[in-house]
């Protein structure tokens with residue numbers, strides 16, 4: 018197979034893992050906590066202009082991946098290379114709850130290194146697209162989840178990144194706003210060839226909108242490929258899971274969870290690494 022120039026890729030993930038700590042309910046002592054893989058050894062290459070639908074059941078690691086892609090969360094092992102302007106995430110992660118909507122726009126703009134005039138321009142874009150009106154003068158902590166999503170999405174759009182990550186922003190917004198966002202993203206995809214990562218529990222939305230499907234299950238990359246194929250396999254898996262009942266289902270989920278725990282020797286190694 019012909020080897021592609023690295024630069025053709027928008028994102029290259031190379032053996033990426035993210036480990037979280039699980040609190041032990043009986044023992045508050047930190048060293049007794051279990052460590053588990055939110056993501057384990059995930060590798061993929063996404064070409065520029067690709068629209069990637071990330072699929073996976075609850076807790077499989079989709080949001081964790083979006084946080085790593087956008088640089089909000091740190092990777093524990095492996096590497097993600099992003100070619101293009103820093104990916105942005107279109108959800109309320111990264112919004113400061115104490116600041117007003119308008120102040121949040123300014124802070125984001127300043128963090129992106131924009132000049133005063135550019136910040137004024139994006140502020141106007143956000144006012145127009147979000148339709149939040151006077152709520153933009155209120156602290157974000159007083160927003161509903163749909164309003165936070167309107168603000169987060171509108172800021173990300175206005176900043177016009179090369180890589181765009183939409184993490185369920187559309188599932189909390191109302192239908193009218195979700196349609197407006199999808200239309201705008203279609204336009205970005207068709208006119209500007211942006212690379213888009215789209216997390217949604219709606220298989221129909223993913224199939225209609227995406228070109229590539231990426232199925233994350235139990236923290237691992239289960240399949241990546243043409244969206245219809247991946248969506249079909251994912252759908253079969255969900256049907257299989259739904260077909261399991263009671264104890265049988267619990268056993269299946271417990272086994273799945275166990276595979277994500279760090280083995281004892283690995284746990285020691287990891288602790289040694291962070292304390293040395």
Ligand SMILES: Nc1ncnc2c1ncn2[C@@H]1O[C@H](COP(=O)(O)OP(=O)(O)OP(=O)(O)O)[C@@H](O)[C@H]1O
Nearest residue numbers: 037038039055073074075076077078079080081082
């Ligand atoms: N900050 C955190 N600290 C500890 N564990 C976390 C943290 N964030 C996520 N997790 C755990 O990591 C795993 C993956 O979570 P993640 O939010 O990435 O899943 P998801 O696929 O987006 O799920 P959903 O479809 O339910 O939104 C879950 O078991 C979750 O409980």
